[in-house]
Amino acid sequence: MRARTWLVCLALVLLTVLPLWLATAPPATPGGEAPAIFTGADNRAQQAIGAIAPGYKPWFTPVFEPASDEIASLLFALQAAIGAGVIGYWLGMSVARERARREAASPQGRRAD
Amino acid sequence: MHIMEGFLPPAHALGWAAVSLPFLAWGLRSIGRDLQSHPERRMLLGVAAAFAFLLSALKLPSVTGSCSHPTGVGLGAALFGPAAMVPVGFVVLMFQALLMAHGGLTTLGANVFSMAIVGPFVSYGVLRAASAVGFSRSPAVFLAACLGDLATYVTTSIQLALAFPAAVGGFGVSFFKFAGIFALTQVPIAISEGLLTLLVVNAMVRFNAHELRALPVMTLGARKGGA
Numbered sequence: 001m002r003a004r005t006w007l008v009c010l011a012l013v014l015l016t017v018l019p020l021w022l023a024t025a026p027p028a029t030p031g032g033e034a035p036a037i038f039t040g041a042d043n044r045a046q047q048a049i050g051a052i053a054p055g056y057k058p059w060f061t062p063v064f065e066p067a068s069d070e071i072a073s074l075l076f077a078l079q080a081a082i083g084a085g086v087i088g089y090w091l092g093m094s095v096a097r098e099r100a101r102r103e104a105a106s107p108q109g110r111r112a113d
Numbered sequence: 114m115h116i117m118e119g120f121l122p123p124a125h126a127l128g129w130a131a132v133s134l135p136f137l138a139w140g141l142r143s144i145g146r147d148l149q150s151h152p153e154r155r156m157l158l159g160v161a162a163a164f165a166f167l168l169s170a171l172k173l174p175s176v177t178g179s180c181s182h183p184t185g186v187g188l189g190a191a192l193f194g195p196a197a198m199v200p201v202g203f204v205v206l207m208f209q210a211l212l213m214a215h216g217g218l219t220t221l222g223a224n225v226f227s228m229a230i231v232g233p234f235v236s237y238g239v240l241r242a243a244s245a246v247g248f249s250r251s252p253a254v255f256l257a258a259c260l261g262d263l264a265t266y267v268t269t270s271i272q273l274a275l276a277f278p279a280a281v282g283g284f285g286v287s288f289f290k291f292a293g294i295f296a297l298t299q300v301p302i303a304i305s306e307g308l309l310t311l312l313v314v315n316a317m318v319r320f321n322a323h324e325l326r327a328l329p330v331m332t333l334g335a336r337k338g339g340a
Contacts, residue, residue, distance in 0.1 A: 005315070008308050015305045016173055023178035038174050041181040042115050042215075044294045045273060049120060052277045052287055058119030062214035075213045076170045083167025083185075087313075090160045094320035 114184070114227050114269040114295065115209065118217025125276045130222025133199075136230050140199030147193060153324050154193075157317065161189030162201045164313060168306065169205050169228075175298040183306035184265050187258030188313055190233035191240050191330040202229020227268035236261030237329070244333035254314045254330065259307030266295040266303075 023037065049056060066072035121129070148155055168185030175181060189198040206224050209215040216224050236257040243253035274288035317325060325331045 005312065008312055012305055012308050015301050015308075019174045019176045019301060022176050023174065037178045038180050040172060041179045041294050041298045042117060044179055045291060046117055046120065048290055048294060049273065049277050052279055052290070056277070058117070059123065060119035060217065060219045062118045062210070062217060064211060065214040072213055076172075079170035079208065080167050083163040083165070083170065086159055086163035087167065090156060091316065094316070098320060
């Protein structure tokens with residue numbers, strides 16, 4: 001069980017890191033700027049819309065736009081931190097609760113208290 | 114899978130919003146009823162929501178050379194059923210649309226449909242089907258989260274292809290173009306989401322056996338063993 005958990009973690013790291021080597025930059029367009037790699041798929045879709053329907057103009061603009069990429073990444077980090085914080089609280093509480101239960105069940109643990 | 118603000122024609126934007134709204138109402142009722150009868154599940158619902166928050170903020174690199182993010186809604190669907198994840202996905206998408214200019218208000222209906230409706234419902238369906246054919250809990254949960262994630266991105270591709278059919282070849286050509294961007298990129302990321310979901314479910318089974326009683330993720334596996 002333990003070993004399997006480690007294997008799953010290893011697979012996760014590999015799945016995230018290997019693409020950094022495996023992926024190749026898209027072919028350069030003649031006369032265009034250097035092709036960017038690891039841009040967001042959402043932006044690529046936006047470009048594809050531009051290619052399919054060159055006349056399409058977005059009819060609504062975001063109500064609030066992060067002032068720069070740095071601010072945007074701050075907000076994404078904040079979102080991840082909120083999520084990770086709650087999960088960390090639950091996991092920590094669960095581990096402590098299990099330990100307390102085990103200690104209460106064994107006389108040795110009770111003496112240590 | 115975020116369709117950018119203003120990038121769906123008004124008729125499509127309205128249509129997807131109209132389709133998503135009843136699911137949102139259903140989800141709110143489902144959560145309300147569940148927490149009323151099982152208040153001890155509040156913590157786990159919080160964890161499921163936090164999981165969706167965390168995962169949808171992680172933009173991971175993929176072998177196609179672009180980045181995309183998992184959705185994190187498969188976990189909640191396996192725990193609380195698919196409807197419960199609609200309001201959770203809605204809150205995540207609202208947060209991103211309002212604060213990060215990621216997705217948008219006009220495309221909220223379409224984005225909710227792909228990430229918060231199709232994703233959880235496919236996850237839940239896969240979990241049931243995998244359990245029915247005799248998969249044990251771990252592979253069933255992995256497949257559920259993985260395929261639900263992929264289904265979300267296929268749905269986005271369909272939505273964009275419907276709104277922007279190619280001049281030559283129409284819907285089909287557009288669909289393959291968008292699916293090439295979204296669904297292909299998503300394959301390794303969907304596998305990651307399946308594995309992450311599995312880790313959290315395993316931890317819950319270990320630590321929260323009491324709260325998990327009678328939730329789909331436990332009963333589907335047990336039904337086979339009990340019968």
